Amino acid sequence: MSESVLTHFVCKIEGHGNLKLNYKSGKAKLVVDEGERLFEQLVLGRPYEDAPFITARICGICPTAHVLASLNALENAFGVEVTPNIINLRQILRAGQLIQSHALHLFFLALPDYMNVANAIQLHHENPEVYRMAIAMKKLGDRLTEVIGGRAVHPITPVVGGFTSVPADEQLRELRRELEAHMHMALATVELFAGFKYPALKRETEYLMVKDERIISNQGLDTPLENYAYAFKESVREGSQTKYGTRDGHGFMVGALARLALDKQSLHPKALYALEKIWDKKLPTYNSFHNNVAQSIEIVNLIEESIENIDAYLAEKNRVARVPFRVSESSGVGAVEAPRGTLYHAVKTDEKGNITLYDIVTPTVQNLVNLEEDADLLMTEHAKVSEEKLYREIEMLVRAYDPCITCSVH
Amino acid sequence: MKLKVAIFDLTDCEGCELEFINLREKLTSIAEQTEIANWRLGSTSNDPGPFDVTFIEGTPITAEDIEIVKQARAVSRIVVSLGSCADLGGVQSWLGEAAWKKGIKLVYGEKYKTDSRAPKPLSYYIDVDVHLPGCPINQNELADFLGALLAGRMPTEVRYPVCLECKARENECLLLAGEPCLGPITKGGCEAVCPSRGLRCWGCFGALRGGNTKAMQRVLKEKFGEERAEQLLAIFYSQQDEYKALYPKEKK
Numbered sequence: 001m002s003e004s005v006l007t008h009f010v011c012k013i014e015g016h017g018n019l020k021l022n023y024k025s026g027k028a029k030l031v032v033d034e035g036e037r038l039f040e041q042l043v044l045g046r047p048y049e050d051a052p053f054i055t056a057r058i059c060g061i062c063p064t065a066h067v068l069a070s071l072n073a074l075e076n077a078f079g080v081e082v083t084p085n086i087i088n089l090r091q092i093l094r095a096g097q098l099i100q101s102h103a104l105h106l107f108f109l110a111l112p113d114y115m116n117v118a119n120a121i122q123l124h125h126e127n128p129e130v131y132r133m134a135i136a137m138k139k140l141g142d143r144l145t146e147v148i149g150g151r152a153v154h155p156i157t158p159v160v161g162g163f164t165s166v167p168a169d170e171q172l173r174e175l176r177r178e179l180e181a182h183m184h185m186a187l188a189t190v191e192l193f194a195g196f197k198y199p200a201l202k203r204e205t206e207y208l209m210v211k212d213e214r215i216i217s218n219q220g221l222d223t224p225l226e227n228y229a230y231a232f233k234e235s236v237r238e239g240s241q242t243k244y245g246t247r248d249g250h251g252f253m254v255g256a257l258a259r260l261a262l263d264k265q266s267l268h269p270k271a272l273y274a275l276e277k278i279w280d281k282k283l284p285t286y287n288s289f290h291n292n293v294a295q296s297i298e299i300v301n302l303i304e305e306s307i308e309n310i311d312a313y314l315a316e317k318n319r320v321a322r323v324p325f326r327v328s329e330s331s332g333v334g335a336v337e338a339p340r341g342t343l344y345h346a347v348k349t350d351e352k353g354n355i356t357l358y359d360i361v362t363p364t365v366q367n368l369v370n371l372e373e374d375a376d377l378l379m380t381e382h383a384k385v386s387e388e389k390l391y392r393e394i395e396m397l398v399r400a401y402d403p404c405i406t407c408s409v410h
Numbered sequence: 411m412k413l414k415v416a417i418f419d420l421t422d423c424e425g426c427e428l429e430f431i432n433l434r435e436k437l438t439s440i441a442e443q444t445e446i447a448n449w450r451l452g453s454t455s456n457d458p459g460p461f462d463v464t465f466i467e468g469t470p471i472t473a474e475d476i477e478i479v480k481q482a483r484a485v486s487r488i489v490v491s492l493g494s495c496a497d498l499g500g501v502q503s504w505l506g507e508a509a510w511k512k513g514i515k516l517v518y519g520e521k522y523k524t525d526s527r528a529p530k531p532l533s534y535y536i537d538v539d540v541h542l543p544g545c546p547i548n549q550n551e552l553a554d555f556l557g558a559l560l561a562g563r564m565p566t567e568v569r570y571p572v573c574l575e576c577k578a579r580e581n582e583c584l585l586l587a588g589e590p591c592l593g594p595i596t597k598g599g600c601e602a603v604c605p606s607r608g609l610r611c612w613g614c615f616g617a618l619r620g621g622n623t624k625a626m627q628r629v630l631k632e633k634f635g636e637e638r639a640e641q642l643l644a645i646f647y648s649q650q651d652e653y654k655a656l657y658p659k660e661k662k
Contacts, residue, residue, distance in 0.1 A: 014424060035421030035471035035526050041513035042502060046641055053612065054645075057501050057545065060425020108431065121441050135435065142432060150607040152432050153425040153546040157607050164608030236518050406423055 007031075008391060010398055013109065014061050015405025019394060021379070023387055028375035028394060030368060032242040034409045040358045048074050048327060048353045049160065055345065055360065056154050059407045061104065063154045064097035064145060065338035066360075069345040072334025074160050077347055080325040086162045088313040092175075093148045093158065094336065095302040095309075100141025100152065101339035102256070102295040105402045106193060107134030110292055113396045114196040130192070133185055137299065140182045144306065147171050162322035169314060176310045179303050186303055187274060190296040194279040198289035199393050203377050205286065205370055206247060207258035208232075210335040210342045217252070218261060218284065226333045228344050234365060242408035244368050245361070251370030254341025254363050255402070256294035257284075268308075271301035288374050289400045295339075327353030338363055340402055364401075364408035371401050413559065416448035416461040417492075418482055420475045421529070422468030422500065425546040426493030433553060440556050459485030463559060467492040469500055469529035476535055483536040488564075490540040490555075494646060496532045497543040498616045503529040504648035531649050540565060544600060545614035545646070551599050568599040571618045572611050576602035584610045590634055590642050595621035595652075612645060617652035627656050 005022045010030075020029040039058050043051045052070040056063040068090060075082065082090075107130075108120040115130070117123060123131040142152040147167050149155030157163045167175075208217045213225045223231060232252065234243040245252070260275070261284035267275065274297045275283075281290070313319075329351040335344050341363030348357035375394045382390055419427055430437060447457040464486035470476045483489055491497040505513060510528035518524075532538055542555060558565050572593040576583075584591040584605055591610035593602070597618045604611055617623060623643075630639035640657060647653035 033474075035469070035475060035529075036514060036517070036524060037421065037502060038505065038510070038513040038517060039502070040517060041505065041509070047638070050641075050645075054501055057423050057425075060423040060428045060546065063423070063425065104428075104431065121438070121446075124438055124441075135438075138431070150609075151546075151603060153428055156604050156609045159609075236522060238523075241518075241524075 006387070006391070008395070010395055013399060013403055013405065014059075015403070015408070017398070017403065017405050019391070019398065021391060021394065023379070023390075026376060026379040026383065028372055028379055030372060030375075030398065030403070032240045032405050032408060034241050034405050036241050037410050039410045040360060043355050043358045046355055048078075048347070048349055048355060051345075051347065051355060051358065052158070052160070058360070058362075058410045059404060060153050061101050061404060062097060062338050062340070062343075062407065064093055064149060064158075065336050065343050066345070067155055067158050068094060068097075069334045069336040069338070069343045070347075071158060071160055072336060073332045073345040073347045074334070074349075075325075075332070076334055077330040077332025077349060078160070078325050078327055078353075079330075080161055080323060082162055082323055083320045085313050085316045085319045086321075086323070088309040088316075089148050089163065089166065090158065091309050092144055092306050093155065095306045096141050096144025096148065098141070098339050099299050099302055100138060100145060102299055103134065103137035103141055105339070105399075106189065106292060106295055107137065109402070110396075110399050113399060133189060133192075136182065136185055137189060140178060140303075143175065143178060147175050159322070161325050162320065164322070166319075166321045172310050172314060176307055179307050179310075183270065183300070183303055186296075186300045187270065187278070190274040190278050190293070190300060193293045193296045196292075198287060198292075199378070199382075199396065201287045201289060201374060201378060201397075203286055203374060205373070206250070206252040207261045207284065208252055208254050208342065208366070209259050209262050209337060211263060213335075215342070216262060225335055228333060228335070228346070228361065229359075232366065234361065242368065242405070243365050245366040246369050251368075251373045252366065253288065253370045254366045255291060255339075256298050257288065257291040258341065259337060260294045260297060266301075267297075268301050268304035270304055271297055274300045288371070288397065291400045291402065295402075327351075331357075340364055340404055340407075341366060360410050362404070362407040362410060364403045364405065367401050367403065368408070371398065371403070413444040413462045414447050414460070415444045416457075416459065416464045416482065416486070417446070418448070418464065418466050418478060420466065420468030420478070420496070421471050422493070422495040424467070426467050426495075426544070429546050429549050429552060432549060436553055440560075443560050461486045463488045463490065465490045465492040466496050466532055469495045469503065470532065470535055471526045471529050473525045479532060479536050488539045488559075489532075489536065490542055491532045491538045492542050493547050494543050494545040494614050494616065495529070497538075497541050498646055499529050499531045499649035501545070501645055503531070504644040506648075534649070541567070543597065543615045548600050548603070550601065568597050568615075569619070570598045571621060572596045572598050572600060572602050572605070572615070574598055575600070576605045576611075578602075579606050581605050584608075585629075588633070590630055590638070592626070592642065595623050595626045613643070614646050617647050617650050621652065623647075623652045623656060
C-alpha cells in the first residue's frame with residue numbers, strides 16, 4: 001500500500017466500514033469490514049413462515065422493512081390478496097420504520113457533524129431543545145411500530161396474510177393524537193436540516209425507486225418488479241463482504257432523495273409546504289448531502305399519511321386481521337421502500353411451502369458505488385483543502401447516505 | 411465515581427444496541443451516572459479502557475472479532491453478553507461449520523477468501539459474567555440490570571420459563587392451540603411479549619436450565635415431524651448443551 005492511501009474507520013454509521021482514501025489518485029473506496037451473515041442460506045429448506053422472522057434479524061434498525069418485503073414476496077408467490085384494512089396497518093408500520101430510522105440517522109448520527117459535537121448525548125447539555133426534538137421524534141417512530149407491531153425492534157405481529165393481533169381502536173385514536181401533536185416538531189426538524197450549510201457537490205446521477213410494483217428512474221427506466229435482477233448488476237469485490245450494485249457500470253441512488261426527486265406528486269400538503277416553502281430548492285439538486293433534508297421532509301409526509309391510514313382503518317366496518325391462503329410451488333418478488341431505499345426480497349417455494357431459493361437486495365448495496373463516485377468528485381474538486389478536512393467531508397458524505405453495512409452484508 | 415462503560419458490537423444486526431438508544435429518557439439519566447467511554451455506534455471519541463462494565467453484542471466470527479473480545483475481557487471488570495447473538499450464537503449459528511463454508515461459496519463464489527468461522531456464542535471464547543439474552547433483549551431487563559449495577563449489585567439469573575410470565579398475563583396457551591410454542595423450555599425475562607401478541611415463542615432467550623427439553627422434543631416430533639422439530643429447536647438453541655444432548659452430531 002502506498003503512503004498516500006489512508007484507511008479510516010467510519011464511526012456513527014450502522015455497521016463496520018472503512019474509508020480508503022487515495023489522496024494521490026483522488027479515489028475513494030468504502031470497504032466493508034463486517035462478518036458474513038448468510039441469511040439467504042439460513043432460510044433454505046425451512047417453511048415459508050420462518051422467512052420473515054429470520055430475515056428481520058438482518059438489521060436491528062430496519063427489521064420492519066425486511067419483514068414487510070418478505071411478506072410481500074411470499075404473498076405475491078402464493079397469490080394472497082390482503083384487505084385494505086391490513087394494508088392501512090402495514091403502511092403505518094412502514095411509516096413507523098421510516099420515522100424511527102430517519103430520526104435516529106438525522107439526530108444521532110448525522111446532526112453531530114453539523115453542530116460540532118462528538119455525539120448526540122452531548123446535545124443534552126449544549127442544545128437541550130434539539131435534544132428534546134431528537135428524543136421525541138425517535139419515540140414517535142417507535143410508538144407507531146410498538147402499537148402495530150408489538151415492539152420497536154423485530155416486530156411480532158405481522159405474518160403472511162395479515163397480523164397475529166391488531167391494536168384496539170382506542171390505541172389507534174391515541175396514536176392519531178400523538179401524530180398530530182408531533183407535526184409542529186417535524187416541520188421544525190425540516191427547518192433545522194434545511195438550514196445547515198452542506199458541502200458543495202453536484203453530480204448528475206440516476207435515481208431509482210419502486211412505485212406500484214414497478215421499478216422507475218429519472219432516466220426512463222420503467223419495468224415490473226419481477227425484473228429487478230435485470231435492472232442492475234450486483235458484483236463481489238475482493239476483501240469486502242458486501243456486493244456492489246451498478247447500472248451499465250455506473251452507480252445509481254435510492255432512498256429519500258431519490259423518492260423526493262421521482263415522486264413529488266405523492267407528497268401531502270404539509271410535506272409539500274416543507275419542500276417548497278421551508279427548503280425552497282429546485283429538484284433534483286444532485287447533491288447527495290441533501291438526503292438529510294429529504295429524510296426530514298419524508299417524516300412530515302409520513303405523519304400525514306399515517307393519520308389518513310388511521311382514519312381509513314377506523315372507518316372500515318368489516319375488518320379482517322388475517323386472510324386465509326393456500327401454499328403452493330411458486331415464486332414471488334417483493335419490495336418495500338425502506339428508510340435507505342428500495343429493499344427487494346425474492347423467494348421460491350416447493351409445493352409444501354418450504355423455501356428452495358431466497359434472494360435479498362438491500363438499498364445500501366445499490367447506493368455504495370454512487371457514494372464512491374460522489375466521494376471521488378469531492379476528492380478531485382476539493383484537492384486543495386487539507387487531507388483532514390477532506391476526510392471529514394467524505395465521512396459526512398458517507399453518513400448522509402445513511403449506509404447500513406449490516407444490511408448490505410446480510 | 412462514575413461507572414466506566416464500553417459497548418462493543420461484532421457481527422450482528424445491532425438491534426440490541428439500539429435498545430440502549432430506545433431507553434431514551436432513561437438513557438439520559440443513566441448517562442449521567444455512567445461514563446460511556448467506548449461506543450462506536452454512538453460517538454467518534456473512544457477510550458481503550460480499562461472499563462467497569464463491557465457490553466458485547468453480536469457473534470465473534472472473524473480473527474479480528476475474536477481478538478477484540480479477548481482484549482475487551484482483559485480490560486473489563488464485568489463482561490455482559492448483550493442479546494442472543496453474543497449470548498447464544500444467534501439465528502445464524504445453527505448452520506454449523508460445514509454448512510457455513512458451503513454457504514460462503516454459494517453467496518460469494520469460489521474465489522472469495524475469508525477468515526470467518528461458523529458463529530459461536532461469546533462464552534466459547536471468553537468468560538462471561540452476566541447474560542442478557544433476547545432477540546432483541548428486553549428493555550426493562552436491561553434497565554433493571556443497569557439500575558442494579560449502579561447500586562453495586564449483580565443481577566440474579568432468571569430460573570423460570572416464558573410460560574410463567576405468559577400465564578401471569580392470562581394469555582391463551584398457543585401450544586395447546588396447536589402452535590409449536592417453545593415457551594415451556596425457554597428462559598423467561600421477556601415478559602412473554604410474543605405470545606401476548608399472538609405469536610408463538612421461538613426460544614430467543616435460550617433454553618431454561620433444568621427445562622425438560624427431551625419431553626418438548628417428543629411433543630414437537632409427534633405434532634410437527636422429526637425435521638421440523640430439529641429446525642424449531644435449532645434456531646436459537648443450537649449452541650447450547652441442552653440442544654447438543656438431543657442432537658449430538660453436527661448438521662451436514
